[in-house]
Amino acid sequence: MRIDKFLKVSRLLKRRTIANEACDGGRVQVNGRTVKPSCQLKVGDIVEIGFNSGTVKFEVLELKETVKKEQAENLYRIIVD
Numbered sequence: 001m002r003i004d005k006f007l008k009v010s011r012l013l014k015r016r017t018i019a020n021e022a023c024d025g026g027r028v029q030v031n032g033r034t035v036k037p038s039c040q041l042k043v044g045d046i047v048e049i050g051f052n053s054g055t056v057k058f059e060v061l062e063l064k065e066t067v068k069k070e071q072a073e074n075l076y077r078i079i080v081d
Helices: 003-009 016-024 069-075
Strands: 028-030 046-051 054-060 076-078
Touching (some): 003 069
Antiparallel strands (some): 028 046, 054 076
16 A cells, blocks of 8 residues: 555545655655655554654554544554654
């Protein structure tokens, strides 16, 4: 699954266009390297998103095309450093 779609489906970012802009702006890293929106995610990948207020780091637990809002948090696990 593409990183931009995963960020939208998991509700970490509200819209896919925002996810695209974050990737194009160099604010998204997968396994320590900056990626483009078309980067293919796998289960177990470590993703880091930079926001103005800080960063969010998480591990991908599951890949699904669509999920309900209540189940979106089951797709990833936040990593606290």
